[in-house]
Amino acid sequence: MSEWWTYSLSDFLLFSPRTYYRLFEIYNSAIWPLQLVSLALGAAILGLLLRGGVWRGRAIAAVLAGCWLWVAWAYFLKRYETINWAAEYFAIGFAVEALLLAWSGIVRDRLRFRPSLDFLGLAGLCIFLSALFIHPLIGPLTGRPWLQVELFGVAPDPTVVATLGVLVAAHRPHWELLVIPIIWCAISGATLWAMQSPDALVAPGVAVLILVLVAWKTLRPRQPSPHEA
Amino acid sequence: MPVVGLGTWITFNVGDDIVARDACAEVMRAFFEDGGRMIDSSPMYGSSQKVIGYGLDKLKQPPSLFSAEKVWISSGGRGPGQIEASRRYWGVPRFDLLQVHNLLSWDEHLRTLFAMKAAGQVRYVGITTSEGRRHRDIEQIMRTQPLDFVQVTYNILDREVEDRILPLARDRGIAVIVNRPFREGELTKRLQRHPLPSWATEIGCKSWAQIVLKFIVSHPAVTCAIPATTRVDHVRENLGAAHGRVPDAAMRARMAAHVEKL
Numbered sequence: 001m002s003e004w005w006t007y008s009l010s011d012f013l014l015f016s017p018r019t020y021y022r023l024f025e026i027y028n029s030a031i032w033p034l035q036l037v038s039l040a041l042g043a044a045i046l047g048l049l050l051r052g053g054v055w056r057g058r059a060i061a062a063v064l065a066g067c068w069l070w071v072a073w074a075y076f077l078k079r080y081e082t083i084n085w086a087a088e089y090f091a092i093g094f095a096v097e098a099l100l101l102a103w104s105g106i107v108r109d110r111l112r113f114r115p116s117l118d119f120l121g122l123a124g125l126c127i128f129l130s131a132l133f134i135h136p137l138i139g140p141l142t143g144r145p146w147l148q149v150e151l152f153g154v155a156p157d158p159t160v161v162a163t164l165g166v167l168v169a170a171h172r173p174h175w176e177l178l179v180i181p182i183i184w185c186a187i188s189g190a191t192l193w194a195m196q197s198p199d200a201l202v203a204p205g206v207a208v209l210i211l212v213l214v215a216w217k218t219l220r221p222r223q224p225s226p227h228e229a
Numbered sequence: 230m231p232v233v234g235l236g237t238w239i240t241f242n243v244g245d246d247i248v249a250r251d252a253c254a255e256v257m258r259a260f261f262e263d264g265g266r267m268i269d270s271s272p273m274y275g276s277s278q279k280v281i282g283y284g285l286d287k288l289k290q291p292p293s294l295f296s297a298e299k300v301w302i303s304s305g306g307r308g309p310g311q312i313e314a315s316r317r318y319w320g321v322p323r324f325d326l327l328q329v330h331n332l333l334s335w336d337e338h339l340r341t342l343f344a345m346k347a348a349g350q351v352r353y354v355g356i357t358t359s360e361g362r363r364h365r366d367i368e369q370i371m372r373t374q375p376l377d378f379v380q381v382t383y384n385i386l387d388r389e390v391e392d393r394i395l396p397l398a399r400d401r402g403i404a405v406i407v408n409r410p411f412r413e414g415e416l417t418k419r420l421q422r423h424p425l426p427s428w429a430t431e432i433g434c435k436s437w438a439q440i441v442l443k444f445i446v447s448h449p450a451v452t453c454a455i456p457a458t459t460r461v462d463h464v465r466e467n468l469g470a471a472h473g474r475v476p477d478a479a480m481r482a483r484m485a486a487h488v489e490k491l
């Protein structure tokens with residue numbers, strides 16, 4: 001791209017805000033009532049985070065990997081790709097994250113949590129809860145119709161934020177699982193910023209918070225490994 | 230060629246949304262009813278080509294259509310395949326005009342386009358740029374290649390092309406298409422805060438959009454401006470700028486000076 005310095009974010013925006021949010025409306029209508037399943041899966045992760053169990057790391061990783069794969073296929077490839085030719089690259093990124101979650105969390109059983117939540121565990125839980133219950137309210141609170149709601153497990157942003165919350169709550173830092181969600185926060189923020197959406201800074205703000213929290217987790221004195229998986 | 234055409238950047242990229250597709254088709258219907266002819270698109274514009282094809286099909290392929298498309302791919306060898314895909318999306322037997330979008334791999338694509346023109350597979354060949362980029366290259370290509378069209382950004386505030394490119398186009402008999410006449414809506418939004426100037430009626434303009442368009446199309450080198458819109462009333466308003474008194478050089482200077490002060 002020559003004369004790259006003459007381009008602004010809006011030069012890369014291929015669609016209008018109306019078209020972008022209508023996409024969620026059409027998508028939500030097409031997949032109903034799968035939103036109820038995604039909410040149940042979110043509640044299941046919440047229960048696993050709070051109550052523990054031998055398989056909780058594997059189960060949480062499996063649910064998250066499934067959600068990332070679903071968003072890659074059902075949202076990016078089947079919907080977003082109709083207005084943004086870059087969506088297939090986003091789909092690849094989301095599929096890779098699903099594989100990483102499956103590999104690290106299910107196959108290698110590396111996603112472990114402390115028996116009781118410490119400060120970072122609570123912070124991660126709060127971020128997860130915000131993705132589940134607060135993120136869907138942003139649209140309606142900023143004047144968008146309820147049908148355009150973005151939900152965990154079916155829309156990219158709340159799925160990404162929820163995953164970041166889980167990763168913060170995990171016993172050890174998982175930088176290899178953070179890269180793609182952080183990149184997506186930047187892409188989503190840039191898209192919404194170009195559309196002058198009032199919630200443009202939400203995802204990038206969460207990303208910065210996560211980076212600070214995980215950096216602290218990495219640098220603090222090493223904690224003993226939890227006994228349970 | 231009517232001096233006001235129809236751009237499709239952003240506005241026609243509505244994906245599979247049938248409600249929005251129908252709205253675009255209505256914009257096209259109003260466009261053709263009011264005498265418009267040139268519709269311009271690109272493979273870069275997401276679903277815009279498919280939406281144009283949807284509209285043309287719904288309107289039973291208006292015979293007055295002047296189809297302006299682009300090739301936009303870094304590989305010269307893959308240009309013909311992309312052009313054929315674009316043609317199928319539009320549902321036209323051939324394009325009237327094919328342009329190299331933003332000069333991407335322009336030398337390879339121009340060879341293809343000139344060969345297509347010689348074979349009768351396209352009527353005219355052109356190149357495009359936007360927002361003042363690569364004007365030196367544009368100028369060089371205009372001097373050395375047998376172009377029919379050049380597409381550039383020009384409006385009442387962005388007038389750099391008046392210095393060299395528009396005079397060169399006149400000298401070499403190259404038609405000029407003007408993109409981003411409203412700076413993607415930002416210009417008209419800004420101007421609408423101000424009352425219409427008293428001289429607007431002298432040139433038959435009833436809105437700021439018509440003033441801005443009339444300034445562009447009254448330049449002797451300009452062939453057609455291609456504003457994009459999603460609204461039927463706006464497309465009719467835009468085409469209204471093609472009628473009435475054409476501002477002379479003195480009035481054009483007055484128009485530019487007035488807008489610069491706002």
